[in-house]
Amino acid sequence: SQTIHQWPATLVQPVGSPLSLECTVEGTSNPNLYWYRQAAGRGLQLLFYSVGIGQISSEVPQNLSASRPQDRQFILSSKKLLLSDSGFYLCAWSVTQGGYTFGSGTRLTVV
Amino acid sequence: KQEVTQIPAALSVPEGENLVLNCSFTDSAIYNLQWFRQDPGKGLTSLLLIQSSQREQTSGRLNASLDKSSGRSTLYIAASQPGDSATYLCAVRPVGGGSNYKLTFGKGTLLTVNP
Numbered sequence: 001s002q003t004i005h006q007w008p009a010t011l012v013q014p015v016g017s018p019l020s021l022e023c024t025v026e027g028t029s030n031p032n033l034y035w036y037r038q039a040a041g042r043g044l045q046l047l048f049y050s051v052g053i054g055q056i057s058s059e060v061p062q063n064l065s066a067s068r069p070q071d072r073q074f075i076l077s078s079k080k081l082l083l084s085d086s087g088f089y090l091c092a093w094s095v096t097q098g099g100y101t102f103g104s105g106t107r108l109t110v111v
Numbered sequence: 112k113q114e115v116t117q118i119p120a121a122l123s124v125p126e127g128e129n130l131v132l133n134c135s136f137t138d139s140a141i142y143n144l145q146w147f148r149q150d151p152g153k154g155l156t157s158l159l160l161i162q163s164s165q166r167e168q169t170s171g172r173l174n175a176s177l178d179k180s181s182g183r184s185t186l187y188i189a190a191s192q193p194g195d196s197a198t199y200l201c202a203v204r205p206v207g208g209g210s211n212y213k214l215t216f217g218k219g220t221l222l223t224v225n226p
Contacts, residue, residue: 006154032212044200044216051212059213090154099145099160100202100214104153
């Protein structure tokens with residue numbers, strides 16, 4: 001069966017520190033992968049998506065970046081976190097004719 | 112630009128009531144529409160996926176309909192239970208490739224089912 005793993009579940013980081021969130025998918029090949037952010041009281045915002053290894057599209061200019069070193073691995077990074085980076089980060093995958101499947105999310109608090 | 116609207120923003124009902132959540136979208140050129148559930152502090156759980164050629168999908172007490180021409184979808188929940196309390200989100204996926212892999216989400220309906 002297809003599963004998606006996302007970690008860590010919660011993270012508290014100081015301003016200016018680096019960030020690395022990881023997402024892996026099992027049970028499917030060549031998925032489309034996505035990073036979304038959900039800020040308090042706001043909707044879901046697409047940050048990055050990837051249709052293949054090394055192929056990253058950015059939707060929002062910011063100090064975050066994404067990488068896809070392997071087919072089923074998607075990483076969200078930052079060199080220096082800002083207070084405004086706090087939020088709930090969700091990884092998701094889809095295949096061409098299917099729906100989206102989301103991970104359990106990472107609650108990031110920048111202090 | 113696709114816009115998705117969900118009405119009502121919040122809904123409180125007594126246990127056992129049948130209810131309908133509404134979702135409307137401005138661009139009818141969609142590939143599919145998906146309903147999700149989100150519990151507080153949790154990720155999104157997919158409830159139903161309706162392809163553009165379909166009119167409805169059913170899963171247990173849930174039934175989702177799609178009227179693409181009018182830009183509307185409804186999620187019907189029968190015999191509601193306190194465990195159904197959550198935020199319900201609908202999202203549409205446009206046709207085509209490239210950047211059209213993106214979903215457009217509504218802001219959700221916060222459902223509270225009171226025992």
